[in-house]
Amino acid sequence: MSFFLRVAALVRFCFFMGLILISLGSLYGMLLVFNITKDLPKLPSPLSKIIETPQTQIYASNGQVLITLGERQAVSLDMVSKNFINAILATEDHLFFEHRGVNKLRTLKGLYVTLTSQSGKVQGASTITQQLSKNLFFSFEKTFARKLKELLVSLQIEASNTKEEILQTYINQIHFGAGAQGVEKAAQVFFGKSALDLSLPEAALLAGLPKSPTNYNPFRHYELALKRRDIVLNRMVQAGFISESEAREAMLKKPELHHEQSDSRTGSYFLDALISELISKYGEDVVYHGGIRVYATIDPKLQSYAQQSMKKGLENLDNIMGITDNAADHPQGALVAIDTGSGAVKAMIGGRNYYESEFNRATKSRRQPGSGFKPFLYYTALKDLGFHPATILTDKPVIIPVKGAADWEPKNFSKTFTGPMILKKALTESVNTIAAQMIEKMGPDAVIRTARTCGIQSPLQEVYSVALGTSNVTPFEMAAAYSVFATLGVMHEPFLFWRIEDAYGRIIFEHIVQEKRVLDSSTTYQLVDMMKSVIDIGSGKSIRQLGFNRAAAGKTGTTDSFNDAWFTGFTPTLCTSVWTGFDKERKLLDSHNVGITGGRGAAPIWAEFMMNALSSDPERDFPIPDDVHFEKVDTETGCSPEGYRGGHELMTVPLKTEQKLCQDKQ
Amino acid sequence: MALHWYEPLTFSELLKRTFSFLNIALFIITATFFFSEFRFDWFEKLVGSYLVSTNELRPETGAVWETGKQTTNAHESLNAIVSKKEGIRQNANKADSFSGLLSTLLPGEWVTLEKQQFKSLYLSLEKSTSLKIIDPARLVWLLNGSNLDRIFCEGFKGGIKIYFIDSENRVIKEIELKKEDIVEFENADKPIKGILTDMAGFQGRIYPARIFFDALLKLPSEIIPDLMVDPEALLRQEGKIIRVGIFNEAVNGYIKLGFEFEAQGGAQVVFLKGREWAVWQLSLKLKGEGN
Numbered sequence: 002m003s004f005f006l007r008v009a010a011l012v013r014f015c016f017f018m019g020l021i022l023i024s025l026g027s028l029y030g031m032l033l034v035f036n037i038t039k040d041l042p043k044l045p046s047p048l049s050k051i052i053e054t055p056q057t058q059i060y061a062s063n064g065q066v067l068i069t070l071g072e073r074q075a076v077s078l079d080m081v082s083k084n085f086i087n088a089i090l091a092t093e094d095h096l097f098f099e100h101r102g103v104n105k106l107r108t109l110k111g112l113y114v115t116l117t118s119q120s121g122k123v124q125g126a127s128t129i130t131q132q133l134s135k136n137l138f139f140s141f142e143k144t145f146a147r148k149l150k151e152l153l154v155s156l157q158i159e160a161s162n163t164k165e166e167i168l169q170t171y172i173n174q175i176h177f178g179a180g181a182q183g184v185e186k187a188a189q190v191f192f193g194k195s196a197l198d199l200s201l202p203e204a205a206l207l208a209g210l211p212k213s214p215t216n217y218n219p220f221r222h223y224e225l226a227l228k229r230r231d232i233v234l235n236r237m238v239q240a241g242f243i244s245e246s247e248a249r250e251a252m253l254k255k256p257e258l259h260h261e262q263s264d265s266r267t268g269s270y271f272l273d274a275l276i277s278e279l280i281s282k283y284g285e286d287v288v289y290h291g292g293i294r295v296y297a298t299i300d301p302k303l304q305s306y307a308q309q310s311m312k313k314g315l316e317n318l319d320n321i322m323g324i325t326d327n328a329a330d331h332p333q334g335a336l337v338a339i340d341t342g343s344g345a346v347k348a349m350i351g352g353r354n355y356y357e358s359e360f361n362r363a364t365k366s367r368r369q370p371g372s373g374f375k376p377f378l379y380y381t382a383l384k385d386l387g388f389h390p391a392t393i394l395t396d397k398p399v400i401i402p403v404k405g406a407a408d409w410e411p412k413n414f415s416k417t418f419t420g421p422m423i424l425k426k427a428l429t430e431s432v433n434t435i436a437a438q439m440i441e442k443m444g445p446d447a448v449i450r451t452a453r454t455c456g457i458q459s460p461l462q463e464v465y466s467v468a469l470g471t472s473n474v475t476p477f478e479m480a481a482a483y484s485v486f487a488t489l490g491v492m493h494e495p496f497l498f499w500r501i502e503d504a505y506g507r508i509i510f511e512h513i514v515q516e517k518r519v520l521d522s523s524t525t526y527q528l529v530d531m532m533k534s535v536i537d538i539g540s541g542k543s544i545r546q547l548g549f550n551r552a553a554a555g556k557t558g559t560t561d562s563f564n565d566a567w568f569t570g571f572t573p574t575l576c577t578s579v580w581t582g583f584d585k586e587r588k589l590l591d592s593h594n595v596g597i598t599g600g601r602g603a604a605p606i607w608a609e610f611m612m613n614a615l616s617s618d619p620e621r622d623f624p625i626p627d628d629v630h631f632e633k634v635d636t637e638t639g640c641s642p643e644g645y646r647g648g649h650e651l652m653t654v655p656l657k658t659e660q661k662l663c664q665d666k667q
Numbered sequence: 668m669a670l671h672w673y674e675p676l677t678f679s680e681l682l683k684r685t686f687s688f689l690n691i692a693l694f695i696i697t698a699t700f701f702f703s704e705f706r707f708d709w710f711e712k713l714v715g716s717y718l719v720s721t722n723e724l725r726p727e728t729g730a731v732w733e734t735g736k737q738t739t740n741a742h743e744s745l746n747a748i749v750s751k752k753e754g755i756r757q758n759a760n761k762a763d764s765f766s767g768l769l770s771t772l773l774p775g776e777w778v779t780l781e782k783q784q785f786k787s788l789y790l791s792l793e794k795s796t797s798l799k800i801i802d803p804a805r806l807v808w809l810l811n812g813s814n815l816d817r818i819f820c821e822g823f824k825g826g827i828k829i830y831f832i833d834s835e836n837r838v839i840k841e842i843e844l845k846k847e848d849i850v851e852f853e854n855a856d857k858p859i860k861g862i863l864t865d866m867a868g869f870q871g872r873i874y875p876a877r878i879f880f881d882a883l884l885k886l887p888s889e890i891i892p893d894l895m896v897d898p899e900a901l902l903r904q905e906g907k908i909i910r911v912g913i914f915n916e917a918v919n920g921y922i923k924l925g926f927e928f929e930a931q932g933g934a935q936v937v938f939l940k941g942r943e944w945a946v947w948q949l950s951l952k953l954k955g956e957g958n
Binding site for chain 2: 005006009010013020034038039040041042043044045046055100101102103105136137138139140153154156157159160161283284285286287289290291292293342343499503507508509511512513514515516
């Protein structure tokens, strides 16, 4: 047989074999379909039923909606900008109106690329219907079986719904990132407008997000989102939806993001803490699917002031430290403000920028409070040792033997010793050696007991240095504990929400403000008076220099290494704790290599916030207990300055009826 | 007739065989099959229609159904919480005594009481006993003068706490009632089997009934009502009073008096409370010191 005949025979053989294989394949395919069908998920009818999940709403103290969880604001196609519909079709599936759920040529091409790719690249070929099928029913695992099921369900979706219904369901359920599900919500979150009003540049930017909502999140990666937007515009040109000139014009525009909504709508530190507490109390199903209404304690006005103060304070810190905008590492900050009369958390900042780091430093970051811990020591000394603010101790070198360890030799911040002084002056100037002498007399457990009584829950080491704040605590704990001082010893449990109702308004939970006296009022008043002096003339005097003139008390805190700078202080009505420092172990040093203290790093943020927060409140001083009277004393002798001829510093101290000046000298 | 297949020997034979009617028909059918599928998507429609027909028989699985189940779970959880609270509220509203209220509240459970209900629970106690819960003057101020919004009752291990709450959810008055206190309050007027000499706190202050009443009746008439503030229990008790004892401790301005009865079932003691100052007057009289 000639060569030509052999070739012809081979062609014929191939044709018939192909035919047989296709027939067998089709038969196998049919059997597979029948077999797999019973495991396929049932489709809801109508398809739009998927957006009927009840929404949980969280309200601020002024009634403003802070966030709606599980929110999908469904809109019909005629309420969505044509620009967006064209953009999403051009990007995801430009032949959407022509296929029946699967784009066969793209699928074959995708299969070819996947099978022949050396790099293991998987070519996607999903139509909008397939994506909808995947989003509604399937996990994101890439298996052949899952892909086949997804394809079959998409065929059913096409068979039982119109193209418009499918497209409408699709655009109402896709995730755009930043907590936005559905195009209407996305338009509101990113641009503060309705989906109907989206311009071409905005619509194209949104249409580019579903590919990778995190990587293209315009709040975090604006430039990347714009690059992706340009790709979308080019695809719109290729699909014939817009002309090249329209695309060029759109590419020149930079859509303005709606930043006002970004914090409250897309998650904030306060909401994170609140939602986490709700979940631990009621479980995720109730929180995300229960349609509950939560009335939170946060005051949007105070929260806004807190954000402004923190931003300004940290930028100022950058300047002091010589850190440029482009630097990789910037100092972080946290702020917690608590209403002293109830324990309600009115403002919370957990970091410099939520979108750069969601780690909540206000509630989760435990840092050394430094001298900020001394008020617990001083209260214990006043109560247990019978000391009063005019008791004399000597600022001198101190060596305290520690069993099984090296002796403890605390140093003063100033590295100098100034001799005898009254306790009020010692706290005002944050003298470490005097604090060390007091804890040596009382033992660390007594101080720890006081801290625990005030609400500190973090682990505290039973060592002498605990008096100088070497055990880690959170800003939230510090604000709550100092609130007890502000109320002269009355404890209110700090809390994040007042009430929870179900969808029908029935009360599920209600917070009752309970008062519990945990500290003696007169002793606490003496401590508060000493802490007032910290702000008036001591380590926190920058607060007065910044123009905060109300009656207030507080304490700075700076760790030895300058890793942490704190200021926690209060007026009779509001207690605020501010922390600044780096996440990593890094010192807060200014451009001259001088360490930044709490008075310089955190106190300005505190002052700015408190000035704004209390601007409309009447001025009030701390109430003086009946058994307290005031006397003027010489700060070096602790005695009444009779015959005073100058030279020594004088201070006014509060004394209880039974307390006398110079008692130990008589 | 048997047909013997043989290979085409010539090119023309090959062409003839290749373009046979059967081959052309088969090719056309195959081509039509593929092109019609690409043109009309009949395979997708066929499978889609088949799946629509089996939809109701298939399981409700997948993300969207899971969300639905989570919603159902959430509603069940919330309904359970609300039903439980409603049950507690109904039982608490039915309670006609503090012990009834106590039995409706497990530790951690709470209920809001109507002002009227608290008043009736309070008034159901003897005057001298109710004082131990809250002073009537203070209660009047709380209910009618202060900015009280509601009364909140919460169970704890071994008792209940009653909070008087203002419109800002602040507790303006808190009362803690232990189970044993409630039992004592409510059984204050119930007789106890036994004799006075066996009961602690009366030793040295037990008098024969005749002597006791002689002394009592010699007191000015305006004092006597203060010696027996709630005499109903005494009047209800049948039998004869043998002895009377005066307790050695005053509580909230009252001193307990024990009346020992000789009754059919044996000796029983009924307790009353007398105002402290009146009891002192009586004690002086009993000691022969009073006028």
